[in-house]
Amino acid sequence: MAIDKETVSYVAHLARIRLSERELDLLSRQLEDIVNFIDKLKEIDILAVKPTSHVLPIKNLFREDKPTKSLNINEVLNNAPSQRDSFFVVPKIIE
């Protein structure tokens, strides 16, 4: 399967990653190799195999609806680049 540069730049956009022309080139070749490698799996007959959504043999892990202590608000905002009145401040979102 061919991974063209458009596909790579689309995926990069979805992940909010900015790539240079040279990186696009390199990554599209590398991604193509990876996808081709994984394509080998298609040759295996998996009709009788259930899809794996979780690798450990566990299920139904719950917690009770009991409150625990939340973080101290100073800790919460400690790493925020910008804050105001206990809010995080981000660039204006225009809907």
Place this chain on the structure above:
Amino acid sequence: MEYQPVIGLEVHVQLNTSTKIFCGCSTEFGSQPNSQVCPVCLGLPGCLPVLNKKAFAYAVKVAMALNCRIAEYTKFDRKNYFYPDLPKNYQISQYDLPLGEDGFLNIRQNGNIKRIGIRRVHLEEDAGKLIHVSDSSLVDFNRTGIPLLEIVSCPDINSPQEAYDYLISLKQIIRYLGVSSCDMEKGILRCDANISVKRQGDSELGTKTELKNMNSFRGVREALDFEIRRQVKLLENKQRVIQETRLWDAQKHMTYSMRTKEEAQDYRYFPEPDLPPFIIDAEMQREIKKSLPELPQAKELRFIQDYQLSEYYAHLLTSDREIADFFEYCVKLYPQAKVLANWMCGSLLAELNSRNLALGELNLSPENFVDLIRLAQEGKVSNVVAKGVLRDMIDTGQTAGEIIQKKNISQISDPDALKEIIDIVIKENEKSVRDYLGGRENAIMFLVGQVMRKSKSKANPKAVLEILRSRLNK
């Protein structure tokens, strides 16, 4: 040309657990911004979400009450997108294996029952809250991680009124289950609508638009109504409906295009590796099914059957579980169901509406309510006065007996006590007396009214009528 609207609703309901869906942070409303957050709901690296048992049980309950097929095997998935209200840059939701599918609920349309399909019910986490100020946006993550139930209807809804009835019915069911208040004005319930129109009889659907930003059930109905007229007008003028998201403006009473570059959404769902799958086996299903209360429509039918109530009364009394329970408690104390229903649907619901309060917030016990009705039925107070007494009871918390005694408003039925007033009324209304004696039967009712007024509604109208008749017919 006749057009038929085709409407599907997507409803989100916050479940009223004490803690968030994947962490122990409180869900309390109105706290200081970002005071109810922890590494899990902030999406800090290295922490693990663990599912709230109650939120899961609540979700299964709703899915069952909506007649869904309950998944034996259900799992969570990551829905990936970037938005500042989403600290992890993905929302934990459910994609291909929702916990409930293929259900329905019934609405009533001109006396007929119409079944609206429920496509799916799934559990997810709420996002944070954004406040837009002049130069920036402020983020509060307290709401992040509150358990949210998404309920998607099939496009079976064919009018704004049906959409409204669907929402009312959905809200009633969920409130009966006690898992959410479903208050749309407070954002506990949110609703988006997909709407298209097609020519009557056409099998092909028209282009749909998605409506957002409605904040009341009435708003949903009005937005749909506007949008149908807008789409029909476009088609009549040989123009096209553009597939887009439109926002409802409740002030201007119109929808307008969001005008964002409509990028195809690509959420790249994949299984949430931090949560195990969930198996809802027969045992768990039985357990949860057992905890389901009698639901509104079943209760309504039972009220009609057991208490011989009209459909109208049964419907009103079962619209809210609290009201239905109050009624049934009262019936045990005073087994005249129709008299009770009349009092509840009339005076009591009017008092609730005028105060904008729920029954539980009123100062009124079923015992005291029944006492008042008994006094009125026995003729100790007139019906008009009794309504005022009810108001006083709610205001003061006193019993009917206390209020009647203190205000000296017992009904007067004693002929001797009434004689004086009746004499005066006969003297003051000679013309009506003549009319009555001349054969105008109705004139006597005017005289009764005058006696009632003079007695400040305390006279027993039946007794007054009798006395007047015997006096005038002499």
